[in-house]
Amino acid sequence: GENVEQHPSTLSVQEGDSAVIKCTYSDSASNYFPWYKQELGKRPQLIIDIRSNVGEKKDQRIAVTLNKTAKHFSLHITETQPEDSAVYFCAAPLSGGYNKLIFGAGTRLAVHP
């Protein structure tokens, strides 16, 4: 079945800097890769996702890149702001289902003013 590894586990940046979080997956058949942001005590919220037929997707300060050959995908946040501080989770489909997701271990991002 699918396995997802996420790095780093913690990331500390200064406001205005960029942050990059990387995930690798094991199942070459996986075709959908969402990213969720979870603030303390809140629900995971989808912030961006990418399907395997594209290599990059951007939404304002957030972008996701996908390298199918290497089986990894990354979240890029530019011009970070203190409100970007949260735990970020990548995910990939559990084998056998588009919507059944397996999550990475999470990255705790701290943006310092």
Next chain:
Amino acid sequence: SAVISQKPSRDICQRGTSLTIQCQVDSQVTMMFWYRQQPGQSLTLIATANQGSEATYESGFVIDKFPISRPNLTFSTLTVSNMSPEDSSIYLCSAVTGAHQPQHFGDGTRLSIL
């Protein structure tokens, strides 16, 4: 996206008891799921709640411990049975509105077992 509501939002229970968590979506959805998030950890899929049939459980989770119902396209329940302190977690419901659509989550139920 669909609005997903969970009840209760939190509870403190005695070991050996059972608790049923409700998940209500404001529109019909194709798929509903239940996840567990242990303190400070990631999300782990418990099962897929199938409308009108038995849930599909992931490895490590069994029906006797986590019975699930889904009587219609907008509602599901998860019961945590015979609870022990190790069951202290956040339990999250999620839903997908259609094929190849993103998955969205409820606010979760924070469960503490004494």
